[in-house]
Amino acid sequence: MTSAHNVSEIVDENRTTFWIRLKYEERLDTTVKYYTSKMVIVHIIAACGLSISELYYGLSYPNQCPIEPMISTFLIVHGATKFLWIFLNILAIINARFLYGIINKKSLARRLILINLLLQFLFAIWFFSWFIAGNIWIFRNKNHYQSSNSSDTNTFCRQELYDAAMLIINVTYGGFAVTLIATIIRRLISRKKQKNAMNNQ
Template sequence: MDRTQVNSIIRSKYEERLDKAINYYASKMVFAQIIFASAFSASELYYGVEYQDQCPIEPMMTTFLILHGAIKFVWVFLTILAIVDARLIAQVMNKNVLARRLMFINLTLQPVFAAWFFIWFITGNFWVFRTKDRYQSTNPTDTSTYCNEEVYQAAFLLIIMTYVIGGITFIGTIRRRVISKKIKHVMKNKTNPEHQSRVQI
């Protein structure tokens, strides 16, 4: 196999993966993810800004909410761009080469923000959970233990809901891929008479 053939195979696999990404972002499931992410992000930004400096026992808690919400909004923006790329440029305008290039750029940027999102989320877990049994919300003058109840509960619930939604999304993705592989396997068997004859024997 010469270098040209190798490059052709690599390019084919590269285009196949980008086409899968385009199909994914053209699906309706992505819209649901955007809705959930936007709602979470708006809530985080609201509580982080509205209750800033109202949790002196852990001052970084509101900072966590603000930055985590902002990063999530960036992800929403990138996802919207990917949807436009998949639905408009690829499907409507039928400019597949351009769509693949734009999708490649998008998929290159997303892991950067995903990594920052994950790191900040884990750090936020540390700040929130270590404060759980140490804070009180009745005496604001005791800054060594005070944290506004609303901001703490908001941070706590948003973290728990992120775990729940993330778990559901992960399970749904795995299930969808397993079903997709089974369908492909069945279709392959139907279109492969040699395989069918071996099975019958």
């Protein structure tokens, strides 16, 4: 009786483990498939444009904002780290299209996408922290800087540099909002399709 009970527990445990693994693989497969979508390409192109702009203004106007010297540094670091995010996304696309799609190494592709997601998570923490710091450096001087008298180093900031930093901050907020709305709409459409598929069975 005890032996039969133990066998039953093992079977139940195996079913639970199998179900958890199946769900885990389904989620990773969904993530891998996301990296074959056109939305990722759009994100990469937009991020490239912003990164180039940030690096251009940050490197072109060094020491041109004595009221807040960190503005040019913010643009350089923000632009450079965005290129790291672009690189991670390109690796994820190669993983999804080549390993998962063409040569059908699904198990390896899942492991690599998990590593990629962990790296992107660490990057997101850094990116968010640096972005908040940039907001502080830029917005706290909004009503205190002037761009007409460069000899007054207590208040001077080059107009082009400050305007570029402000525009990039606002575009980044806009990008976050558009991405959030697009993600919500995509998930709602996906759930609706799943419900319709279940109802048609």
